[in-house]
Amino acid sequence: MRISTANSYDNTIALLTKRQAELAAQQERVTTGKRVMKASDDPVAATLAETAANRLARTTADLRALEASRTSLQQAESGLAESGDLIQKVRDLLVTAGNATFTDAEREDVAKQLEGLREQLIAVANRKDNAGRTLYGGLGGASVPFVDLYGPSGNGVQFEGQRGQAAAGNSALPQALDGDAIWMRVPQGNGSFTLTLPNTNTGNVHTTMGEVTDVALLTGDDYDITFAEVAGVMQYTVTNVSTGTPVAGHVGQPFVANRTIEFDGMSLEMRGVPAAGDSVELRPVTAPTDIFSVVQSAVDALRYNGPNESAHHTQAMARAITEVDAGHDRVLAARGRAGEWLNRADSLNSQMENRSVDLKTEQSRLEDLDMIKGLSDLEMQRVGFEAAIQSYAQVQRLSLFNAIS
Template identity: 25%
Template sequence: MRISTSQFYDQNIQTMDNQQSQLGTYYQQLSSGTALTTPADNPLGAAQAVQLTMVSATYTQYQTNQNTALSSLQLEDKTLSSVTSTMQAITSEIVRAGDGTLNDSDRASIAQALQGYRNQLLNLANTSDGAGNYLFSGFQATTQPFTTNPAGGVNYQGDNGIREAQVADTRQIATNDSGSSVFLKVPATGTSPVAASSVTNTGTGKIGAPSITNPAIATNGDNYTITFGGTPAAPTYTVTDNTVVPATTTAATAFNASTPIALGSGMQVAITGAPAPGDTFSVTPATAPQNSSVFSTLDSIISALQQPASNNPTATATLENALTTGMSRFQNSLTNVTVVQASVGGREQELQALQTTTQTNVTQTQSDLSSLTGVDMVSAITKFEQTQSALQAAQQTFVKIQGMSLFQYIGN
């Protein structure tokens, strides 16, 4: 087969063009460190690289969410630790207030100390992060959750919203707890019913904390009223179960201060002293609204301690009943804060485990992406030099060959 001079030139020029193009590709790979400079270099590899890049970006976002969520939970955990310490100090003051040797002035001093602790709790309940978002306001992050009303009580301005962060493909985690769930409510499990006396009582009857007689049937949801009748010399009482509809009342029973009163649901409560006819006492669930707000509980204790009681048996009984009721309510609130803090700690541990897993996934994804798109520098340099040498040889050969002609030999 004869090859014309033009074909010979075209083939050699095309070969050198291809080598020059390949040399440029190798040069770009060496300078960028990327094997896939264009999708055309490796269409399948390019598609896989796009997918891995998207996965890597997703993991990076999860890492950001995890760090933000963990920071928020750590701040809440620290705040709840301060709340717990303050509440433990309050508990000590309430116990001290029950010392029968104290006088009105001593109790007034304790009331003043409790007022200071109450203010500390209110400040902690209004804790915010560095960005001005309140920890315990629910979805109303920029609204101060707790404010003081004109009557001196506390109003909750937040909501029950729980902010969540997407921290993994199938996992969202709560990054806050509402102020209502922390400071205004208590769970039925792990808390105790609350015994209380009526503020209108005129006798010296004192109610103790309810106790369990039959755990199999005892609940924390029953609501009882104990009403005294008869005469001062022969008092009687009835027990009304307000939980059922209609309410049921037992027959009048002779009162004996040394015998606890059975409540009919696996519980009993002791009443000592001398209740007057018409006096009433109650045993209500820990979850009842009047029992669950830590601020209203403190307000009632402070108010009771500010009332004169020295040398007044009725006032002394009223004070002791208020302290018993307040202590039960306050211990239930402390239990609730402990439960919430345990939940926060659990979420922190989960996030820390997720951070480790996500970092492992990020490292593996980046390694896969690097293997797919990265350049083997030794191999690339070798190919670059080989192609460069081949191109130089082709150029030199082409220069020599294009000068060859039969007429040159004839002339010689």
């Protein structure tokens, strides 16, 4: 079989072109630092690198979402800290207002301070984050979650947000807290029942907030403690208003100040000196109150100027302090939960950053070029290409006439 000179030259040119393309490709790899620039370079590595890139993109997005949640939580936790300080100031004023020697003017001064603190509490509850989202709107639904409707025909502060708390995920945390659960679910009285004095009382009898001694004996009924003077002796009678029957063992009993009485799983201590016809109303707690109503009720009590205002002030301040303490506990619990989420955010952030580093390392291992080997291969291909060109030039000049001469 005879191979023509032209065919030999064509094959040589094709080989040189191929080597030139390989040299150009290697130069591009060295320039970009990438070993795999398209799927055909290494199909398996390209597929795995694309998978790593997708996971890295999702992790980066999760990090951004986590950072936004953490920023909101930090602002919410700061607001709860401020709310706790305001509630503590309210409590201090309530203790001060319990001074029996205070004049009406001094009580009015305390009432005005309490009104100012109430307004500050509402402002904190309506606070927003840097993105304009409410921090305590629960699941959303209102740009101003706490609306103050207090007035002659109003109902105090109403929660206009959506109750509930978004659950924390593996890569995201809630960006808003349930303000309803924080400020609008304060137990009334001691949490089981309340003790109040009718405005018709003329004596100075008042009571402690009472406590539950046996849950199994609780009836959930309404009770009245009435006082009457019989043969010069002040007596009290406990009546179950719901059933209309007196409580056994507490009918016509001599009144002794500062003595604890106990009935139907409840106990309380009566203080002061009652007048005939006075009474104390004991009612079971059927619904929670809110911290704003607690403060406003204390303000209203301080401005009460009816009969025997001293006993009413003492009773109202004692109840307000008890409820404020319960409200403060809820704020502290919410702040603790926010702190736990912030700690979790730090942990998640560390985990996702480590994951990002791992994914970048994996992607680099699959795509990037070993620069030392790449430069070495480039130099070898360059030298080989130059040698091939020089050899081809020498062979191209050969002819039969050169051999004859």
